[in-house]
Every structure is written in C-alpha cells, then in structure tokens.
Amino acid sequence: MRRVFLLIHSPTPSPEFPLKGYASGSRRFDVVARVVLAAFHTGKGVRSDTELYVYLSDSGKTLTLRPSSFRGVEPREAEVLSTLRDMLKDASILDFSQLLDRVVPRNYVRLYLTEKGSSVGEVLGEICRAPGVVVALGGKEDVPPDIERVLDSTGFLAVSIGPRSYLSSHCVAFIHMVLDGCGS
Numbered sequence: 689m690r691r692v693f694l695l696i697h698s699p700t701p702s703p704e705f706p707l708k709g710y711a712s713g714s715r716r717f718d719v720v721a722r723v724v725l726a727a728f729h730t731g732k733g734v735r736s737d738t739e740l741y742v743y744l745s746d747s748g749k750t751l752t753l754r755p756s757s758f759r760g761v762e763p764r765e766a767e768v769l770s771t772l773r774d775m776l777k778d779a780s781i782l783d784f785s786q787l788l789d790r791v792v793p794r795n796y797v798r799l800y801l802t803e804k805g806s807s808v809g810e811v812l813g814e815i816c817r818a819p820g821v822v823v824a825l826g827g828k829e830d831v832p833p834d835i836e837r838v839l840d841s842t843g844f845l846a847v848s849i850g851p852r853s854y855l856s857s858h859c860v861a862f863i864h865m866v867l868d869g870c871g872s
C-alpha cells in the first residue's frame with residue numbers, strides 16, 4: 689500500500705472557488721489536481737493501491753482521497769478540482785502529528801522527498817521489502833520548516849529523486865514507477 693502526503697503551505701482556498709479560471713481563483717489548487725491525477729490515474733483506470741492526504745497547513749484541513757473517491761470522475765483537472773472543492777466544505781481539521789499518528793502504520797517505510805535528501809537508490813532495497821510506503825512532499829512551495837521538523841522526528845528518510853527540482857506531480861509519478869518496478 690502507498691500513502692502519499694501532499695503538504696501545502698499556501699493559503700487554503702474557499703470551498704466556493706470558481707471552476708472557471710481555476711488556476712488563479714483556487715490559489716493554485718490546479719497543482720493539487722495534477723498530483724491527484726498522478727497519484728491515482730494510470731493508462732488503464734484508477735490505482736487500487738494508493739491513498740492521498742492533502743494537508744493544508746494554514747487551516748489544518750486534510751483532504752483524504754482514496755480510489756473510491758474517483759468513481760465516475762473523469763481524469764481531467766477540472767473534474768478533479770470539482771471533487772476537491774466539495775471535499776473542502778467538510779474536511780477534518782487535525783494537526784499534522786495527529787494525522788500521522790492516525791494514518792501511518794508503524795511498519796511502513798517513511799520517505800520525505802526533498803532535493804536536499806540522499807539518493808533514493810540507496811534505500812531502494814528497504815522500500816521494496818517494506819509492507820507499505822509513506823511518501824511526503826511539498827506542493828508549489830516546499831514543506832514548511834515546522835512540518836519538516838515533525839517529519840524528521842518521526843522517522844522519515846529524506847530522499848532525493850534526481851538533480852533538479854521537479855513538479856510534485858512528476859515526483860509522485862516517479863515514485864509509483866519505482867514501486868511498480870519492485871516486483872520485477
């Protein structure tokens with residue numbers, strides 16, 4: 689099982705954000721929508737092995753997305769944004785440590801994706817042997833320092849996936865490809 693934490697630092701948009709002109713009107717929630725698409729959608733339908741938690745650090749809201757969240761939702765940014773907008777209305781509010789306690793099993797490998805980390809290749813064996821993997825990463829902006837400290841103190845390994853700064857959605861797609869290759 690894969691659990692992805694997308695950690696958003698920018699202000700939480702209103703649950704009424706417009707679906708027209710959404711990039712500016714949604715405080716760049718289009719970035720979140722692209723991560724959702726990368727996390728769940730394959731060329732042949734929705735992945736059944738993934739959960740995504742979008743943690744909005746300024747409001748403490750968490751949007752929880754599971755494969756079942758996408759029944760009947762077309763893999764298009766605008767449709768995903770409409771789903772996210774509905775979720776914003778009654779999202780649970782937790783602090784980040786509480787969220788980790790609730791949803792991260794103890795025996796999962798914990799990865800924090802950061803350009804400052806050591807190479808993901810160094811932990812590939814550990815990742816492939818684990819019963820599950822938790823991956824935390826930033827959105828348009830990096831993970832804020834207070835949350836980075838929580839990751840550091842709760843056993844997340846800081847790993848880099850390459851020499852450049854990549855889009856969050858590309859990082860998620862890359863991690864899926866690495867994990868998909870574990871069995872082969």
Ligand SMILES: C[S@@+](CC[C@H](N)C(=O)[O-])C[C@H]1O[C@@H](n2cnc3c(N)ncnc32)[C@H](O)[C@@H]1O
Nearest residue numbers: 801802803825826829830848849850852853854
């Ligand atoms: C678009 S980046 C955030 C802003 C970017 N770090 C900057 O300096 O402008 C999105 C997130 O993807 C992850 N990321 C990007 N490149 C990475 C890399 N080479 N290795 C590991 N994680 C990376 C990090 O979690 C980062 O916060």
